[in-house]
Amino acid sequence: MTSDNNTARPMIGTDLAADMVAQAAVRAKKLQDETGVQPCLAAVLVGDDPASATYVRMKQNRSKKAGIGSVSVVLPASTTTEELVAELTRLSNDPTVHGILLQHPVPAQIDERAAFEAIAPAKDVDGVTMHSFAAMAFGEPGFRSCTPGGILRLLQTYDVPLSGAHAVVIGRSPILGKPAGMLLLASNATVTYTHSRTKGLPALVRQADIVVAAVGKPNFVRGEWLKPGAVVVDAGYNEGNVGDVHAEEAAAVASLLTPVPGGVGPMTIALLLEQTVDAAEAQNARS
């Protein structure tokens, strides 16, 4: 239950992410010491969107701290689908590269799905290909889409009961809302997907034990939409470090709430690095 002066407990991603990166660093060093192979992540950025450039830089800085090599490919905003596919195919065939990430979004003229599919499944450490999505949907081992995978880790670490819980996911993007719902379903939650054309959204959200907001609109989810005691995951990364949930209002109603910044964001990068080491280990074992 909550009261007028309820304050939700923050579900902090920073510390957990730091632990994950530290563990990835230990594994990266072990692989390098034993085989001479340093895990390597290639980041592909198309165009000059400042936020995307910042996220790529953050991924590369944290890779470096974890002893993971990084290769950066920056392509002009005028890049065609064919040119991007050719670059991703080249990286897929490069034996010194173990993981590939294509920063989303790409400029409008590019067929983003075609580009994602040019990433070899064995190097899809960002979990964006149909191969990875299918493995996740069937509960098979494979790379998970990083933000949804990070959200699940956070919920598990904070002992949030998932089995039988009603989770409402707001947003249906292929790298966030859709896979987040599938992972919750695999943990036996009852999942309601909602999106821009959903009618009566506040009433649906009010039924949720767990809310995942992945809609890309600052302060979209209001406190009055929430059931008292709900667990609220804010996966928004809007300009100015503002989430999709009105944090102050939500804190007065929710039992657990991810902060922005410091919640889901760091978990996204930590899972990317963990999966890059997974990929390097697997490719080394095969060679």
Ligand SMILES: Nc1nc2c(c(=O)[nH]1)N[C@@H](CN(C=O)c1ccc(C(=O)N[C@@H](CCC(=O)O)C(=O)O)cc1)CN2
């Ligand atoms: N190919 C991908 N593209 C995008 C993804 C993704 O997972 N794969 N996710 C988002 C953006 N994103 C990573 O790319 C991302 C956004 C925010 C953060 C983060 O850690 N934010 C910090 C605050 C940032 C700051 O301090 O400046 C936080 O929340 O604490 C990480 C990753 C879209 N594109």
